[in-house]
Amino acid sequence: MTAAVETGLTTTIHGDRVSLLRVLGPAHVWALGVGIVLVGEFTGWNFSADKGGALAALIVCWIVGLLYTSVAMIDSEVTSTVAAAGGQYAQAKHIVGPLMAFNVALFLVFAYTMLEVSDAILLGDTIVAKAGVEGLTHNSFIAATIVVLAWLNYRGVLMTLNVNFVITAIAYVSIVILFFSVSPWTQGAVLKLNELVTPGNALPYGWIGVIAAFQFGIWYYLGIEGTTQAAEEVRSPARSLPYGTMAGMITLLIAAAMTWYVCASMMPWEYLGITYYPLWDAGKLSGSPLLENLLFIATLLSALASANGCINDAARAWFSLGRDRYLPSWFSAVHPKYRTPYRSILFLLPIALAFAFIADLNQAITFSILSGVLQYTFMSINIMMFRKKWPLGSIRRGYTHPFHPLPAIVLFCLCMVTFFAIFLGFGSQLIAMTVFYFLISLWFHFYRYKFVRRGDQFSMPWPKPQGY
Amino acid sequence: MARYTPPQQSKAGQIFDIAVVVVAIFVALWLPLKLGLAGAAKSIDPLDAKTWDALGQNATMASIWEKLGYTPETAHDVIQNHFHYIIDWPTLIIMAIVLIAYFVFLFRASDKEYREVINEKFDDK
Structure with a gap:
């Protein structure tokens, strides 16, 4: 039996410090990023059609794609x-x-846990809708999804992301198959874009609807930045992370464009805006049982891949808080055998379960988006500070993004637009969440910070930042 | 600069802090649901005549609705359920103030803490 002793920072076994394992490559980074996000094509993005119409959903697909390209860079x-x-x-x-x-x-x-909750609800609802059995509820499917995936994450990161790679690839290929099966080069046979998106209904709310649609446009790509959570577990972070993230972004832009084109050409925008399964519905409306079943399975797989990646990412963020004593160091333990942040995984499990049962899909998505946009706002300011404190040439960078500060300015402006978009329909939720972050920040600054070792917070081998 | 030695936190203190965080998370996520603050601000604009034509649906749209299992009566509440984008200026101003105040506090308080980190880290060398 292994004798493990936990210190504030790591777990020690027979005097050896146990850390997370460096076992991942670029394909795993791609699987983590795209795996988390791809579910957004299967549900969520289409709510932007509800807020602004079918054309608004396309416009935000492109503009929010620009936002996320900036995020990825x-x-x-x-x-x-x-x-x-x-x-x-x-x-x-x-x-x-x-x-x-x-x-x-x-x-x-919050972003990842609520995304995991959304995934589990989607999976449960999809199975219930397919079964068509009266009285069958989604609760048992939700619980099974969250518990089984938490167990998978508990057992090891390599297996978790290998599974993610396979199921994400299958879900992605299903979108490509659907796209080519409905003759995208021919209008009138299966696709009827001209008759469904007309000058009269393309932008039913005008341009204010386009701005409002930004909120759910985020869902096309939300979570791609999660690739960075694997930084301590990839073999070559300087190569794998930029490569995996940018490849993931390109993959998603292609999937988003195909998804919009097929869905907007197959169903009226009012229905597209409220359905939980736009791609599965497209499969049904194609008249092909094969496509219908393929898209049903792909919807389930995309939800599984996303929830799986979210558990991975949320647990690592929580683990890091414990390791630095921002939260009790009890959370910082690494499993002596599986080398995973197992206590963080187990702690977040009941929270995800609880919200899966009290929130609905739309609300869980909004919670997730809110936390995501707050984070992107930080990122736009963070890169400016990074370049100012350590100008190019002062430290070794694995990758230097071009056109600085343009991506940061674009990102910041688009975040402001998205805050306004959230205000248009979900303003109270935005205020409530921000007040929460404000209060918990006061708790940290005036109380919890006293447990933090100051000098240990800076562990990179860099020179002193300029201006300090 | 003297190296800061944080106090050791007791097990009871750790459990208390975990409880504070859990309660805060639940309040932040659950309270808006409970108070009805969560969810979209939509309402139905009812129509007297419930026909595909009155609902603004052409023949192609109507055939797809029917394929999806809808009739004009059942589709009415879906099609006529609209957002009403009226900018509520007081709420918008409150939202802007809350967001700006939050970020200003965040960056200023972070900077104060960061200076302590940098001083301790680099004065040790």
């Missing part, structure tokens, strides 16, 4: 330089300060 530069578990949390700790790091970790945990 910025993130690749900072993460290839600050390679530590926690991703943006570790970045904030080294560039802005402990309180910001604490908040960023909470953004990550």
